[in-house]
Amino acid sequence: xxxxxxxxxxxxxxxxxxxxxxxxxxxxxxxxxxxxxxxxxxxxxxxxxxxxxxxxxxxxxxxxxxxxxxxxxxxxxxxxxxxxxxxxxxxxxxxxxxxxxxxxxxxxxxxxxxxxxxxxxxxxxxxxxxxxxxxxxxxxxxxxxxxxxxxxxxxxxxxxxx
Ligand SMILES: [Zn+2]
Numbered sequence: 001x002x003x004x005x006x007x008x009x010x011x012x013x014x015x016x017x018x019x020x021x022x023x024x025x026x027x028x029x030x031x032x033x034x035x036x037x038x039x040x041x042x043x044x045x046x047x048x049x050x051x052x053x054x055x056x057x058x059x060x061x062x063x064x065x066x067x068x069x070x071x072x073x074x075x076x077x078x079x080x081x082x083x084x085x086x087x088x089x090x091x092x093x094x095x096x097x098x099x100x101x102x103x104x105x106x107x108x109x110x111x112x113x114x115x116x117x118x119x120x121x122x123x124x125x126x127x128x129x130x131x132x133x134x135x136x137x138x139x140x141x142x143x144x145x146x147x148x149x150x151x152x153x154x155x156x157x158x159x160x161x162x
Contacts, residue, residue, distance in 0.1 A: 030123035046071035
């Protein structure tokens, strides 16, 4: 039972990771001016701060009809599909690899590879790219240490309970 609780927590972590990816990766792409480490998100059109409740991945976009709460401008659907891409991609990979430690390695590889591919396709941001990339990679280490701890916990539970 505890095993499934840990697996559910890992999938929940992917959901949070999909939101993190929109700031971590999209801010490295061409046209972005917000620093990777800025805690708040802003609407591209009106510049207003996006409320925390409107940052809930996937659901906030659907609930708001893909529009900014302040100016009713359309939020790029790219952000929406981007979140689904990470949540589904990482979940499917881990179901195939049974949420093993190899699954964790694949999760890190998939995330960083996706970052690289998005940078190649969309182009890198015009100002302070190197600095933002460095900060991005450093925070990734912290994020994946936390997620990695869940996988280690799961491996221990499996070894003990089978
Ligand atoms: Zn707006």
